Every structure is written in structure tokens, then in C-alpha cells.
Amino acid sequence: MDVSEYFTYEPGSATSGRIIYPLPELQSGDHTLRLRASDNVTNISWEEMTFHLTDSSSPAIDQLFVYPTPASTIMSFNWIQSMDGPVSISIYSVSGRRIITLGNLPGRTGYNQYHWNLLDGDGDMVASGTYIYVVSSGDYEVTGIATVVR
Numbered sequence: 001m002d003v004s005e006y007f008t009y010e011p012g013s014a015t016s017g018r019i020i021y022p023l024p025e026l027q028s029g030d031h032t033l034r035l036r037a038s039d040n041v042t043n044i045s046w047e048e049m050t051f052h053l054t055d056s057s058s059p060a061i062d063q064l065f066v067y068p069t070p071a072s073t074i075m076s077f078n079w080i081q082s083m084d085g086p087v088s089i090s091i092y093s094v095s096g097r098r099i100i101t102l103g104n105l106p107g108r109t110g111y112n113q114y115h116w117n118l119l120d121g122d123g124d125m126v127a128s129g130t131y132i133y134v135v136s137s138g139d140y141e142v143t144g145i146a147t148v149v150r
Contacts, residue, residue: 003019003021003035006019006020006021007019008020019035026053027053028053029052029053030050030051030052030053031050031051031052031053032048032049032050032051033048033049033050033051034046034047034048035047035048035049059081059082059083059084059085059107059137059138059140060081060082060083060137060140061079061080061081061082061087061107061135061136061137061140061141061142062079062080062081062082063078063079063080064077064078064079064135064142064144065078065079066078066133066144066146069146069147070146070147070148070149071118071146071147071148071149072118072148072149072150073117073118074115074116074117074118075115075116075118075146075148076113076114076115076116077089077113077114077115077116077133077135078111078112078113079111079112079135079142080110080111080112081107081108081109081110081112081137082109083109084107084108084109085107085137085138086103086104086105086106086107086137087105087106087107087112087114087135087136087137088101088102088103088104088105088134088135088136088137089101089102089103089105089114089116089133089134089135090102090133090134090136091116091126091131091132091133092131092132092133092134093129093131093132094129094130094131094132098121099120099121099126099131100116100119100120100121101121102114102116107137118148125150126148127148127150128148128149128150129147129148130145130146130147131145131146131147131148132144132145133145133146
């Protein structure tokens, strides 16, 4: 498909610009866009972009990371969320015993951060070791491993 009519040059440039093209309605899932461009002397260039489209009725969690790990006093859960919606963070021992669930946390569109004070459900400090965390919102769930060192 020729998208040249959607291309506009950047002001003052003869070499760079942008394409704003309205995409048709897409199904949830993985998609790939491929763009082939050529100049007036037929130099050809290819570019490809892959993206994941989520169902807009449920917030997606992306780019989750925990810092610091190992942690000794506090651990920060950081993520990007696709839309507002409550988030739950559950912490488990490697044997599968639930240490604590931090539920109904306010998740907002964009960057989110939650600090865990490394206390279990009884208010006691967790022991040194490896822990499994599950961050969930709606139908989305992200799992990872973090370490505590005392």
C-alpha cells in the first residue's frame, strides 16, 4: 500500500519527516508494521516495528522491574500501566508460601511505583532469601524474582 500521501517533511528539512496513517481496527495481539521507502535515485530502506495491542477493557502491565534487588530495607516495584485500574502485588517464598498480598493498590495510566517495606503479612521482617512476586491487574499478570539480604 502506498502511504506517500500521508508523509510530511519536517519544517526546513528535505530529508526527514513523518507519516501519520490511520490504522484500521486491529484485533488484540501481536502486530508488525513494515515500511519501505525510496528516494528519487531509488535508494531503498526498510524499517519494521512490532507492537502488542491489548484489550482496552483491562489494564496491561508492562516494563515491570524491581529495585533494588537484593534489597535490605525497602523494595520498589515499578511498571507502566496501559490504563487506570487496581493492582495487586503478591509475594511468595520459593516454596510457594504466600508472604503478603498488597491488594487493591491504585494503578494509574503510565508510570507507577509502589514501595514494599519488606514486612510479611504479620508485620515481621522477611528473612534473607529469594522471593517470587506476582503483579496483577485485571487479566494481566507479571511474575518475577527478587532477593532480600539482611
